[in-house]
Amino acid sequence: MLPNRSRLSVLVFLLPPLLLYGVAVLFPILQSLFLSFFSWNGISDMEFVGFANYVHMLSGDGVFWRSFFNALGYLAICLVLQLGGALFVASLLTSLRRGRELVKTLYLLPAVISTVAIAFLFVRIYSIDPVGLLNQVLGWIGLGALERPWLSDVNTVLAAVSAPEGWRFTGLYMLIIYAALLAVPQELEEAARLDGANRWQLFTKIRFPHIRPVWITTTIMATTYGLRGFDIPYLMTNGGPGQSSELLTTYMYKTAFTSTDFGYASTISVFIVVECLVAVGFILLMLKRKADA
Amino acid sequence: MKRLMRTAAVAAAVTLALAACGSGGGNPAANVSPTGDIKPRQISWLLSRPADGAVINIMKKIADEYAQTHPGFSLNLITTPDRPSYIQKYETLAAANKLPELFDTDATPFAQQLAKQGKMVDAGKLLKDLGLYDNFRPAALDYQRFDDGSLYMVPMQFELEFFWYNKALFQKAGITVPTSLDDLPAACTALRKAGITPIALDGQDQWPLERYAAYQPFRQAGPDYVTSLKKNQAKFADAPGQKTVNWLSSLGQSKCFSEGFSSQGYSDAQNQFTSGQAAMYNIGTWELSSLATDKLNPAVRNDVDFFTLPTTSGSVTAANEYVSPSGIGMAVNAKTYDPLVADFLKFALTKYPAEYAATGALAPTTNVQTTIPANATPLYKKALDKATDLGTKQIMPWDTQLDPTSNTRLQQELTLLVQGNVSPSEFTSTMDSTIAQNAPKFFK
Numbered sequence: 001m002l003p004n005r006s007r008l009s010v011l012v013f014l015l016p017p018l019l020l021y022g023v024a025v026l027f028p029i030l031q032s033l034f035l036s037f038f039s040w041n042g043i044s045d046m047e048f049v050g051f052a053n054y055v056h057m058l059s060g061d062g063v064f065w066r067s068f069f070n071a072l073g074y075l076a077i078c079l080v081l082q083l084g085g086a087l088f089v090a091s092l093l094t095s096l097r098r099g100r101e102l103v104k105t106l107y108l109l110p111a112v113i114s115t116v117a118i119a120f121l122f123v124r125i126y127s128i129d130p131v132g133l134l135n136q137v138l139g140w141i142g143l144g145a146l147e148r149p150w151l152s153d154v155n156t157v158l159a160a161v162s163a164p165e166g167w168r169f170t171g172l173y174m175l176i177i178y179a180a181l182l183a184v185p186q187e188l189e190e191a192a193r194l195d196g197a198n199r200w201q202l203f204t205k206i207r208f209p210h211i212r213p214v215w216i217t218t219t220i221m222a223t224t225y226g227l228r229g230f231d232i233p234y235l236m237t238n239g240g241p242g243q244s245s246e247l248l249t250t251y252m253y254k255t256a257f258t259s260t261d262f263g264y265a266s267t268i269s270v271f272i273v274v275e276c277l278v279a280v281g282f283i284l285l286m287l288k289r290k291a292d293a
Numbered sequence: 294m295k296r297l298m299r300t301a302a303v304a305a306a307v308t309l310a311l312a313a314c315g316s317g318g319g320n321p322a323a324n325v326s327p328t329g330d331i332k333p334r335q336i337s338w339l340l341s342r343p344a345d346g347a348v349i350n351i352m353k354k355i356a357d358e359y360a361q362t363h364p365g366f367s368l369n370l371i372t373t374p375d376r377p378s379y380i381q382k383y384e385t386l387a388a389a390n391k392l393p394e395l396f397d398t399d400a401t402p403f404a405q406q407l408a409k410q411g412k413m414v415d416a417g418k419l420l421k422d423l424g425l426y427d428n429f430r431p432a433a434l435d436y437q438r439f440d441d442g443s444l445y446m447v448p449m450q451f452e453l454e455f456f457w458y459n460k461a462l463f464q465k466a467g468i469t470v471p472t473s474l475d476d477l478p479a480a481c482t483a484l485r486k487a488g489i490t491p492i493a494l495d496g497q498d499q500w501p502l503e504r505y506a507a508y509q510p511f512r513q514a515g516p517d518y519v520t521s522l523k524k525n526q527a528k529f530a531d532a533p534g535q536k537t538v539n540w541l542s543s544l545g546q547s548k549c550f551s552e553g554f555s556s557q558g559y560s561d562a563q564n565q566f567t568s569g570q571a572a573m574y575n576i577g578t579w580e581l582s583s584l585a586t587d588k589l590n591p592a593v594r595n596d597v598d599f600f601t602l603p604t605t606s607g608s609v610t611a612a613n614e615y616v617s618p619s620g621i622g623m624a625v626n627a628k629t630y631d632p633l634v635a636d637f638l639k640f641a642l643t644k645y646p647a648e649y650a651a652t653g654a655l656a657p658t659t660n661v662q663t664t665i666p667a668n669a670t671p672l673y674k675k676a677l678d679k680a681t682d683l684g685t686k687q688i689m690p691w692d693t694q695l696d697p698t699s700n701t702r703l704q705q706e707l708t709l710l711v712q713g714n715v716s717p718s719e720f721t722s723t724m725d726s727t728i729a730q731n732a733p734k735f736f737k
Contacts, residue, residue, distance in 0.1 A: 041388075041403075123556060126556070127557075128552050128553040129490075129551050129553055151553070154712075154714050236556075237556065240705055241714070243705060255698075257381035257384065258380070259698040260403060
């Protein structure tokens with residue numbers, strides 16, 4: 001318990017960031033909620049439409065649902081690459097005796113490159129005409145039958161735009177998980193080894209339970225980042241071909257700034273906020289249940 | 294909870310107040326001769342043109358000349374060459390009522406709403422008041438007009454769009470220049486058989502493919518088809534619409550466009566044609582310096598030629614009527630229009646055409662002669678000469694005609710149709726229902 005003067009100081013120092021948060025985050029959310037009940041193209045008079053935008057979004061807009069399911073697919077691929085890849089690499093890193101810093105730096109490198117550069121880089125990698133790196137490699141290893149325009153094929157484009165996002169942040173989450181793994185007490189692991197635990201048992205019974213709080217944080221971070229994913233898919237395909245790589249975020253952006261339907265775009269943005277809150281609640285619930293089990 | 298509700302109410306009130314602040318105001322759009330003293334200041338032009346392009350370079354020069362006699366004057370050029378990004382910026386500024394003195398816009402439904410609200414100066418009256426109206430090419434002015442014939446944008450350029458083709462590749466495939474649009478799929482099949490990519494296409498920017506959607510209806514039903522379609526008074530299910538849907542589908546089946554075209558950019562398409570890999574390239578005279586000068590790859594330089602948009606049997610438009618755009622237009626903000634802006638525009642628009650024609654481009658006016666560059670091939674002059682032989686009807690690009698939501702959907706569905714991912718009937722049904730749903734909001 002802090003003494004009264006200290007509590008007051010904490011509250012005083014908390015106030016400015018809280019105000020900033022309110023202005024920068026809460027106010028725009030409330031504004032979006034307000035706008036979602038209107039039809040407005042920015043230059044005409046605002047027309048109150050009640051829940052019509054929500055009814056249209058949930059029952060009459062096929063592109064919205066297509067974007068929603070695409071966003072879930074995008075999220076799944078990003079999570080597997082980011083969290084799965086990060087856990088795998090971090091685990092390997094703990095066994096590495098030399099060159100750890102170099103490996104860490106190399107994995108972290110994509111996180112500091114601008115998304116625009118990454119998008120252009122991957123457009124070239126996926127290209128078929130002129131032939132890009134991926135198709136060239138497939139040809140070299142005798143898998144020429146798999147060569148295709150990855151970003152133009154409706155069956156491959158979603159995975160193709162998800163992969164750069166996953167690749168980009170694997171290093172960041174790897175660093176966080178690696179730091180958590182280093183904090184696992186060595187004596188616990190040694191005791192388990194003496195009791196005859198194999199590497200898998202060591203991981204599932206000792207290491208992972210120990211890093212669970214960090215894992216929850218990284219999962220929440222990766223999930224919310226994934227649900228808000230925008231720039232790389234937007235730059236690479238602009239949601240196409242058709243709506244094959246359209247995400248809720250890109251659809252919301254186009255609705256606002258291309259279609260100038262600010263009311264409906266606000267409705268979609270309210271949905272994205274709710275979706276993120278539900279996802280975080282779901283993760284906390286699921287991981288808490290596992291921990292209790 | 295009570296507090297939360299109160300906060301929400303305050304936020305709502307503030308938003309309403311902000312929205313109210315952002316509307317109305319300004320000079321009446323019809324008053325093109327504001328009276329009073331000319332007080333030099335900085336004026337801005339929000340534009341979507343290449344930063345080192347002729348328009349910007351010339352206007353900079355003209356503004357500097359004007360500043361010499363009007364100390365304190367300067368022209369601030371704010372350019373966003375990427376058109377989709379520009380449109381977002383311009384529409385957001387329009388929504389905030391923060392558009393500068395001059396801004397670029399196509400004759401879109403959004404621009405027409407701005408004009409109806411009195412936010413743009415009547416360009417027809419302005420040009421007549423300056424005594425410049427009759428100098429402009431009728432086609433250049435018509436391209437900038439809204440459906441009701443009103444004119445709110447000043448054309449700054451004039452272009453003609455052709456099918457550029459490689460004679461050697463045509464010969465290799467054993468084909469001749471298509472005399473009908475309906476010949477194109479068969480020509481593509483022959484070129485593919487010869488191992489040649491038939492048409493280089495920038496699929497990423499979407500408007501180049503949308504041009505193809507405009508061709509058949511223009512030949513079948515004339516320029517009125519799109520003006521009816523965009524208002525949901527005509528359908529893709531109608532005869533001209535079905536003709537184009539089936540034709541586009543057949544272009545896809547004949548593999549007319551390069552593999553993976555939807556993710557290919559502008560320079561990719563240009564490179565494919567200028568390196569001799571693709572046989573055709575549908576682009577305008579703004580690329581003359583790349584296609585008809587000694588900058589062009591010597592390996593293909595003598596093989597490049599062009600043909601204009603072919604007609605079809607029963608065509609209601611003539612062979613000399615095709616896409617002849619005058620580019621994005623310059624609009625004048627009615628709210629900030631004052632004696633200074635009027636005086637500068639008079640100075641600039643009088644001097645501009647001659648300076649522009651000297652760069653080798655077609656000027657929007659007829660009172661100047663284009664200078665053919667010293668490094669031009671004979672094709673350069675041949676292309677320019679087509680401007681003297683134009684018919685009276687022209688194809689308006691569909692991306693400036695349809696409401697923005699229907700346009701976005703059309704661009705998406707066109708790619709799927711040409712790639713064979715949707716059938717002609719699915720395309721027709723999707724587009725007709727999309728336009729029916731969205732057009733009424735824009736064309737009340």
